[in-house]
Amino acid sequence: MVFRLVGTLSLLLGLLMLIPALISASYGESDVPAFLLSMCISVCIGLVLRYLARDGGHVGPKECFAVVTFGWVTAAALGALPSLFHGTFATFTDAFFEAMSGLTTTGASVLTNIEAQPHGILFWRSFLHWLGGMGIIVLFIAVLPSLGIGATKLFRAEVPGPTPERLEPRIRDTAKKLWAIYVGISLLQTVLLHIGGMTLFDALTHTFGTVATGGFSTRTASVGAYNSVFIEIVMIVFMFIAGCNFALHFRMLQGKRDCLFKDAEFKTYLLLIAAATLVVTLNLRAHVFPEMSSALRGAAFQVTSIMTTTGFATADFDAWPSLSKTILLVLMFVGGCTGSTGGAIKVSRIMIAFKHGYREALSFIHPRAVTVTKVNGSVVSPNVLNSVLGFLFLYSLIFVIGTLFMSSLGLDIISAGSSVAATLGNIGPGLGLVGPTLSYATIPISGKWVLSLCMLLGRLEIFSVLVLFLPEFWRRH
Secondary structure, three states: OHHHHHHHHHHHHHOOHHHHHHHHHHOOOOOOHHHHHHHHHHHHHHHHHHHHHHHOOOOOOHHHHHHHHHHHHHHHHHHOOOHHHHHOOOOHHHHHHHHHHOOOEEEEEEEOOOOHOOOOHHHHHHHHHHHHHHHHHOOOOOOOOOOOOHHHHHHHHHHHOOOOOOOOOOHHHHHHHHHHHHHHHHHHHHHHHOOOOOOOHHHHHHHHHHHHHOOOOOOOHHHHHHOOHHHHHHHHHHHHHOOOOHHHHHHHHHHHHHHHHHHHHHHHHHHHHHHHHHHHHHHHHHHHOOOOOHHHHHHHHHHHHHOOOOOOOOOOHHHHHHHHHHHHHHHHHHOOOOOOOOOOOOOHHHHHHHHOOOOOOHHHHOOOOOOOOOOEEOOOOOHHHHHHHHHHHHHHHHHHHHHHHHOOOOOHHHHHHHHHHHHHHHHOOOHHOOOOOOOOOOOHHHHHHHHHHHHHHOOOHHHHHHHHHHHHOOOOO
């Protein structure tokens, strides 16, 4: 069954390669053969895997974790083929890094001259953002015949957050609703960016990077190349929307207008962005910009971009004062809301951990008091609490181990730490050697593979990947 589902995913991804091939053909560019060859390979691999697994099988918890992890790795490997065959990258390592960065909506790039690339390659890397933002497995569930109970397990294994939320009783209907909202938001932003002066191609690719909170741009200078207040405001708004729980968007469309400010996570998310923007604005006004408006413009965009783990840039924030850089670094660990396309730890987990810590501190003062951790008036179950605390521990441990490894390759502590934080949190640009005006091209080969693993761990929220390394996972009983 794992072979069968991964084969179907490969087949679907191969067929989608026809879109960038047609775009390149319309521009008369040279990367069309690379896409056609990649499409043939992906489709053939998909057909072979489906043939080998033609008898199907049982979809249990183990199979779901294997499908999600191997599915994402396979998608990244196949997604790397067009840029490799075209010659955009000289090595499979760089091509895989770029594709994994696209799919996991990280936006960390090894390209140094983006404008020199053909339209098909630029579209494909941004399109991978869009596919990975809502989730390739969620798309898989939405467009294919029902997998029964297997669909629910696959959904839970991929969708971010401690407690993935259903919008409809049937999980396939939930996947369809999520993708419908996702497509609607994408269309609206594309229209607004086009009105703001972007070409239709640029509007579409930047929309892919925004609603997926990815960050790939068609310009080396990212969004800063356009120097447009209107475009920046549109992108701030849609980055903020993409960082919200999509279940809230669904309720808003149902007419439940008050759902936003009844949701504790959304209020915390809004408060953190507002507070960080205010502090960074004042810091920039004091040390960088002579006008308050310029300071606010830069702070609002970068705080929203980093908090939502999008990673677009309008300025070299690595050159900002230490306080501003520290705030952005902290926000790299926080991330967006549960059920959003954002990465990192998530606001809900930060809230739960904070409330649990407060409860534990209170127990020292009142040891006999019976207290519980609540969110939105509901008690957080012991299972969810244990999951959150376990996730925070593993996230911190992976960050430390990753930073030590990157430091061993010769990177300074700022570059090493921020590269791991930016890839594990699916953000993209970091500080130092991987700052917003630089790329990951100078990272050694082994470092790129470790950071690629960090991207995968961050997007699938650690547990779905790490269970494959447990001996118990491979035992038959």
